[in-house]
Amino acid sequence: MEFIHLYAAMAGAFAAAMAGALIFRERPAVANWLAHGLSAAGCLLAVAGAARVFAAGPQAFGLPVDTLFGAVTVRADYLSAFFLAVIGTVGAAASVYALAYSREYYGRRLGSMGLLYAAFLLSMLVVVTVSQVVAFVVAWELMTVASFLLVAHEREKAAASRAAYVYFVMTHIGTAFIIVAFLLLVPPGGSLDFAALAAPAGWLRDAAFVCALIGFGTKAGIIPLHVWLPEAHPAAPTHVSAVMSGVMIKTAIYGLARFYLEFLGPGPLWWGAAVLAAAALSSVLGVLYALMQHDVKRLLAYHSVENIGIILLGVGGGLLFASAGLPALAGLAWAAALFHVLNHALFKSLLFMGAGAVLQAAHTRDIEHLGGLIRFMPYTALFFLVGAVAISGLPPLNGFASEWLTFQALVALPAAVAGMAGKLAAAVLVSVLGLTGALAAACFVKVFAMIFLAKPRSEQAAAAREASWLMLAPMGALAALCVALGVLPVWLISLLTGTVAPFLGEGAKAALAEGAWHTAGFRATAAAGAMSPAALVALLLAGLAAAAVAYRAFGRVERAAGETWTCGIVPTARMEYTATGFAEPIRRAFAAVLLPKPDVVVEEDPHHYFGRRMVFHVRITYIFTEAVYRPASRGAVALAQFMKRLQTGSVQLYVGYILAVTVAVLVWSTRW
Amino acid sequence: MSAVEMLTQLVFSLGQAAVLAAAAPLTAGVIKTAKARLQSRRGPGVLQPYRDLAKFLRKGSVVSPTTSWLFAAAPGIYFAAAAGAAALTPVAAALVPGRGAGFADLFMLLYLFALGRFFLALASLDAGSAFGGMGGSREMFIAVLAEPAILLALLTVALPAGGTGLAAMAAAAAGRSWDLAAMFAAGAFFLVLIAETGRIPVDNPDTHLELTMVHEGMILEYSGRPLGLIHWAVAIKQLVMMTLFAALFLPGGPSDWPAAAQAALLAAKVAAVALALALAETLTNKMRLFKVPAFMAVAGVLALLALVAQ
Numbered sequence: 001m002e003f004i005h006l007y008a009a010m011a012g013a014f015a016a017a018m019a020g021a022l023i024f025r026e027r028p029a030v031a032n033w034l035a036h037g038l039s040a041a042g043c044l045l046a047v048a049g050a051a052r053v054f055a056a057g058p059q060a061f062g063l064p065v066d067t068l069f070g071a072v073t074v075r076a077d078y079l080s081a082f083f084l085a086v087i088g089t090v091g092a093a094a095s096v097y098a099l100a101y102s103r104e105y106y107g108r109r110l111g112s113m114g115l116l117y118a119a120f121l122l123s124m125l126v127v128v129t130v131s132q133v134v135a136f137v138v139a140w141e142l143m144t145v146a147s148f149l150l151v152a153h154e155r156e157k158a159a160a161s162r163a164a165y166v167y168f169v170m171t172h173i174g175t176a177f178i179i180v181a182f183l184l185l186v187p188p189g190g191s192l193d194f195a196a197l198a199a200p201a202g203w204l205r206d207a208a209f210v211c212a213l214i215g216f217g218t219k220a221g222i223i224p225l226h227v228w229l230p231e232a233h234p235a236a237p238t239h240v241s242a243v244m245s246g247v248m249i250k251t252a253i254y255g256l257a258r259f260y261l262e263f264l265g266p267g268p269l270w271w272g273a274a275v276l277a278a279a280a281l282s283s284v285l286g287v288l289y290a291l292m293q294h295d296v297k298r299l300l301a302y303h304s305v306e307n308i309g310i311i312l313l314g315v316g317g318g319l320l321f322a323s324a325g326l327p328a329l330a331g332l333a334w335a336a337a338l339f340h341v342l343n344h345a346l347f348k349s350l351l352f353m354g355a356g357a358v359l360q361a362a363h364t365r366d367i368e369h370l371g372g373l374i375r376f377m378p379y380t381a382l383f384f385l386v387g388a389v390a391i392s393g394l395p396p397l398n399g400f401a402s403e404w405l406t407f408q409a410l411v412a413l414p415a416a417v418a419g420m421a422g423k424l425a426a427a428v429l430v431s432v433l434g435l436t437g438a439l440a441a442a443c444f445v446k447v448f449a450m451i452f453l454a455k456p457r458s459e460q461a462a463a464a465r466e467a468s469w470l471m472l473a474p475m476g477a478l479a480a481l482c483v484a485l486g487v488l489p490v491w492l493i494s495l496l497t498g499t500v501a502p503f504l505g506e507g508a509k510a511a512l513a514e515g516a517w518h519t520a521g522f523r524a525t526a527a528a529g530a531m532s533p534a535a536l537v538a539l540l541l542a543g544l545a546a547a548a549v550a551y552r553a554f555g556r557v558e559r560a561a562g563e564t565w566t567c568g569i570v571p572t573a574r575m576e577y578t579a580t581g582f583a584e585p586i587r588r589a590f591a592a593v594l595l596p597k598p599d600v601v602v603e604e605d606p607h608h609y610f611g612r613r614m615v616f617h618v619r620i621t622y623i624f625t626e627a628v629y630r631p632a633s634r635g636a637v638a639l640a641q642f643m644k645r646l647q648t649g650s651v652q653l654y655v656g657y658i659l660a661v662t663v664a665v666l667v668w669s670t671r672w
Numbered sequence: 673m674s675a676v677e678m679l680t681q682l683v684f685s686l687g688q689a690a691v692l693a694a695a696a697p698l699t700a701g702v703i704k705t706a707k708a709r710l711q712s713r714r715g716p717g718v719l720q721p722y723r724d725l726a727k728f729l730r731k732g733s734v735v736s737p738t739t740s741w742l743f744a745a746a747p748g749i750y751f752a753a754a755a756g757a758a759a760l761t762p763v764a765a766a767l768v769p770g771r772g773a774g775f776a777d778l779f780m781l782l783y784l785f786a787l788g789r790f791f792l793a794l795a796s797l798d799a800g801s802a803f804g805g806m807g808g809s810r811e812m813f814i815a816v817l818a819e820p821a822i823l824l825a826l827l828t829v830a831l832p833a834g835g836t837g838l839a840a841m842a843a844a845a846a847g848r849s850w851d852l853a854a855m856f857a858a859g860a861f862f863l864v865l866i867a868e869t870g871r872i873p874v875d876n877p878d879t880h881l882e883l884t885m886v887h888e889g890m891i892l893e894y895s896g897r898p899l900g901l902i903h904w905a906v907a908i909k910q911l912v913m914m915t916l917f918a919a920l921f922l923p924g925g926p927s928d929w930p931a932a933a934q935a936a937l938l939a940a941k942v943a944a945v946a947l948a949l950a951l952a953e954t955l956t957n958k959m960r961l962f963k964v965p966a967f968m969a970v971a972g973v974l975a976l977l978a979l980v981a982q
Contacts, residue, residue, distance in 0.1 A: 371800075374740045385742075394787045395780065407779050411827070411836055420980065427827050427979055431820035431972070434782075438819035441786060442812035445793045449808075454800030455738055518678055519775050528835045532775035535682055536784070539759050542686055543752025546693075550729060550904070551748075551897050558732025564801040564893065571738070577797060577805020585813035589965045 003059035006049040007074060010125065013042035017118035025111025032102050035114025039121055040095035046088035046125050053081035054495065060131070067134065069192050075131035078499040079261070083128040083254045086342050089481070090246045090349045091121045093474035097353050098239040100470035104360060105153075105237065113153055117240060120146035124247065128254050133182045133192040140178065140251075144171050147248060150240045151232045163231035170228040174218030178255070181211035185263055199264045209271055212259040213278070220252035220308045223282040224624040229305060230289070234297035234365070238356025241297060245304045246349035250341050253311055260319060261334070261503035269417065272320030276425070279316050280432045283309025287439040288590055291583050292620050295365045296355045296447060300348065303391060303443070306436060307344040310406060311337045313433060317409040322504060324416035329409065331508025332522055335496040336405035342492075343398040343485065347390040350478040354384035357471050358451055361464035367450040367579050369461060374452040376464045379472050381452045386479040388444035390486070393437040396536045397486035401520070405493070407433060408522070408529050439586070446582045455573040487533050490520050580618060587618065595621035681774060689759035692915070696758075696907035697721035699914065699946055706950035721907065728900025736799040736893060746795035747898040747905075753788030754905040757781050757912050762842035762919050763938065767931045776838040778826050781916075782819075785868070785909065789815055792902070796890040803882060807889025810961060814874060814886065817968040818867045824975035825864050828857040829920045832982060841920055848923040856978035858921040862948070863971035865917055869910040871949060873959040874967065877906075884958060914945045 020034025053059055058077040065072065076084065098117065105113055123143035130136050148171075152164035184204055185197040199205050214225065221229035229249070233241050260271075286305030293299035314337025321330035357380045358373060359365055374381040390397040410429045414422035456462035466472075485492060494509075501508040521530035551557065564571050587596050596618050603613040646657075701718035708715025735743070760776040789811060796808035830836045833844035848854055867874045875886040885892070891902050918941035929937070959967065 372738075374742070389787075389790065392786075392790060393783065394790055395783050400783055404777070404779050408836070411830060414831065423831055423979055423982075424976070426831065427824055427976065430827060431823045434819040434823040435816065437783075438786070438812075438816040441790050442816055445790060445797070445808065445812055449794055449797035449805075453740060453742065453794065453798045518675065521775075528840075529777060529837060530775050531777045531780055532678070535678065535775050536756065536780060538682055539686070539689075539756035540749075540752045540784075542759075543689075543755035544748050546755060547748040547751040547901055550751075550901060554726075554730045557897065560732065560734045561737045562734040563738070564736050564799050566801070571800060573800065575802055576800045577802055577809065582797075582805060582809040582812075585809060585961065586816060588962060589813070589817065 001048070001052070003049055003052045003056070003076060004061045006045050006052060007061075007076075007129070010042045010045035010049060011122065013038045013045060014118045014122035014125075017042065018115050018122075021111050021114030021118065028106040028110040031111045031114050032099060032106075035111075035118055036095045036098040036102065039098075039118045040092045042118070042125075043088040043091035043095060043121065046084045047092070049076065050081040050085035050088065053078065053084075069134040070132070071193070072135045073131045073193060073195075074129050075194065076129050077502065079254070079257055079503075080129050082338060082342075082496070082499050083250065084125060086250060086345050087121070087124050087128065087247045090345045090478075091124075091243060093478050094239045094242045094246075094349060094353070095121075096474045097242070097356070097471050100468040101239050101356055101360065102237070109153065113150065113237065116146045116149050116153075120150060120240070120248075121243070124251055127251050131194040133186065133194070133197075136194075137175070137179060137182070141175065143248065143251065144168075144175065147232075147236070147240070147244055151236045153237060153240075154235070157235075159231075160235040163228075163235040167228040167232035170218055170225070174215045174225070177211045177215030177218070179215075181208050181215055181259065184208040184211065194258075194262075197263050205264060205267070206271075208259070209264060209267060212256060212264075213275065216252040216255040216259075217278065218252075220249050220256075220312075221282075221305050222278050222308055222312065223285050223305060224628060226282070226286070226305045227622075227625055227629055230293075230298050230301040233301035233304065234295060238297070238352055238359065241301075242349035242352035242356070245301060245352060246345040249304060249308060250345060253308075253315070253337070253341055256315060257334075257338075257500075260315070261500060266322040266325075267319065269320060269323050272316045272318075272323060272416075273425075275312055275316035275319055276429060279309045279312035280429060281309070282306065282312065283436040284432055284439075285593070287436050287443060288586075288594060289620075289622070291439060291443045291446070291586055292594065294368050294579055296358070296367050296451065297352070297365050299367075299443070299447060300351055300355060303351075303440065304344075304348060306440065307340065307348065307391070310403065310433065310436065311340045311344065313337075313429065314340060314406050314409060317406075317413065318500075320413065320416040321409075326415060327505045327507030328522075329412050329415060330504050331497045331500055332405065332412070333409035334500040334504070334508070335493055336402055336409050338496045338499065339405060339489070339493060340402040343390065343402045343482070346478050346481050346485070347387045347397075347399060350383060350387040350475055350482065351391065353471065353475050353478070354380055354387060357467035357475070358464070361467060362458075362461045364458070364460060367447060369458040370451045370456070371454050371458075371461055371573060371576065372452070372456040373461065373464055376462075377452075377466045380467055380475070383472070383475040383479045384452065385448060386482055388448050390482045392441040392444050394441065395486070396483075396533050396540065398482045398484075398489065399486070401486050401489040401493075401531075401533060403433065403437065404531050405520075411529075442583075442586060446579050450579045450582075454576045455571075457573045457576065487537055489533060490518075493520055580616070587620070593623070595623070597621065678775075684764060685759040685776070688761070688764050689755050692758040692761065692763070692911055693755055693904070693908050696904065696911040697725055699911045699942065700907045702943065702946045703950050703953075706947050707953055710950060710954040721903075725900055725904055728903065729897055731896040731900075733894070733896030733898055736801075738800045739795075739798045739893070742791070743795045743798040743893070744898075746791040747894065747901040749791040750788040751901045751905040751908075753784045754908040754912070757784045758908050760784070760838060761912050761915050762838040763915060767934050767938070774837070774839065778830060778836045778838055778841065781838065781912075782822065782826075786815070786819075788905070788909075792890060796893070799893040801893060803885065803889045803892050807885055807887065807892065810886045811890050813961070814867055814964060817965055818864055821860065821968045821971040821975065822864045822868065824972050824979075825857060825860040826920070828853065828860070828975055828978040828982070831979070845920045845923060850923060851981075853978045853981035854921070854923060856974045856981060858917075860971045860974035860978060861917055861921045863967065863974070865913050865945075866949070866952065867964070867968060867971075868913050869949075870906070872953040873956045874964055876958045879958075886961075911942070914942050914949075917945055918942050 017038035024030040060075040063072045126139040154160045218225040290302035317333035390399040393399040393403040413426040518534035519532040599617040601615040705715040793808040796804040870887040
């Protein structure tokens, strides 16, 4: 099938999903199957379209409408196709998951939820394929509005409507910067098609770079522009959170890639340095904040900030290598970034789906009240564990493969920046990425253990039951993809260098040309490296076999059951380590950044001989919220209060304003 | 690299892992005996860890009914990760040119350790005992602090070698001389080695005092065969870290010696590291947990100084 037919069928499927949700809004079961079933079909068609592009080369066709701003072209080069495939894969999994998950929402405006969900997915798919400024911005805004309304879906909850409002404000600041960035590129009187855009000369080019970084960075959630993300992602229904955290923020990476690879071209060294600085800040602070959360969805949202940071480490490296004229290493760094885009989309949506299954079974997102679910929800636990190992960057799963590439790009930085600066930058950034990985591993030990291990900490957790197979199947598929891409990453890496090669030159492909199916190897002029996930798996299997042999070498295994000795008391869930306790050493070591404020409440009790009830809380301080956003919002309110004085409600005064302005304009226009 | 070549390298590195795994308890015994002698005790002899291991592997175990399959699987995974790291260690690569695993990369090795630690920390929380959780939490905390320092220390070798392949790093390290940078780097990695192997002053492998346990607290719920596997894996990990130290941070030794002589030299270096560890354990006390950040910061600064001095 031709690409244009697949694209039309995809748009048709989403249109039918929207119409079905609208028409059958009074019959939630029908609306659910139509909206989410057809969305899943549309997403699979998007993946098919991407496959078509990779098989047959870049595709383009014009839309048969003539807008006020010129013709609109749909263009799918390899970069677009890659993002189509990412959105389609995660979207399809999330849609199947939604079939079962949205039963929660029967009678709670399911029709509008289905409609918005389909519109949200379609707008993302359009964003990454449309090739005209106005159409891009319209699709971008449609994506924002649809996701805003989905975040506000449970508007009865104050937190949800507040989160949606913060999201709306922040993302519009971002959109303003994106529009400015585009306008800087539009040639005077020229067409608005992407093909006609040209980088301006001089400082305007730098301005376009900065505007794109701020504009798309807001959507991506880089620190300090991230404040909306940990509010908005948890507030949405879980399948929407999975799509928002998994793929929506990646459309911003698509935007950055379009700007930096295609429109702006190689820039000065400080571009890369700026992106790397933002990336380092986002990855470390994001994961530190994540470690301090108890709400599992909020915690996962902060991990998205962290992973955007890891992706941007690749992007920044790519910019540095491109400006130093090293296409092979630039290709390596960009491939690392794009690989991590896909990997994060897979394991983050998997983790969100697992969190949603837990939420539906135990009715709480607070991990301090969970525990022991591995017994009641064995498959959810297994899939969540795969996601946890993958996001911690541990071998042999996909997170390790992309982090390894990112590490290699960072180690090679001295090739781009000569002298001590390059060496120190490489050393610091490598250790930053190592620190991030270690913190993520600590965080996911905490999350997995608190949710799934030991004894249930509440009655509702003890009453949890395994999720429906419609929810388990997409989780299983995503977990399988995490394993597959971790063990055999090589074909994908060469696909990705092929994706960025049109922008960086054929040299970009050269780096990773080496290597067979079992080994990812690269060789550039200044650096070389090889890593074999297949060998890792073989070594691990051999080690497991050796352990099994040693375990059984001396005859039959005797195992006796015996509870943990707790000095004669029957062990209960109240003796277990808590999430707060688990994170305490890290909170203390990073106190200079987190500024924790402990709060101990001791209940007065007349009986001295009994233990007193004590409640311990600890709050951390979000420095950017306190130092930037709170003063800014206070200033905005004060300004509004001041402006209010102009509005007295007196008509005479308003007529006076009109007169004054008219006179002023007359005076100004005569240049008296 | 062809598949056949790959398989040959794999088999070769598995053989190396078997040798290191067999020698690992001996290193632990050497450290123990040296420590005992330094403290005017006789000690149980260098072969005691083998006897302990044989005993553990014969015994049955008591398992809390609260635990899940993860608790049962974790010792195996921890052992496999340590054995995998032993296979990647640049021993053969340093002795016989072209015989090392061409795919062995320092991030692979470090992240194998991280994988084992991840599962053992999960298992520590599985039985629901407070000591287990405390040990797991502290182990992950120390890992968080050690990870940047260990990467910085290893980069002092990797950056001049032009890559993170362990074979290339070992080859580059062998040719270095004992200059200021090498001394700083060796100092940095020695501190990291102490933290990673859980020795005094960061952790005390011999303690069972509740408030000071880190690694021992984490594995408190284990008994019998699984505990034996964990002890063995810890010994392997310790030997791997010591071998990395000897191969990458202790230059010296002519490269034209035959392989057997070089192997003997490497073994001597590892033995010297073992003695140094025993001496350090005798001269210092275990520090408070919240002093460990400063300790690891010293290691990081030393590594940065080594980079600047190069």
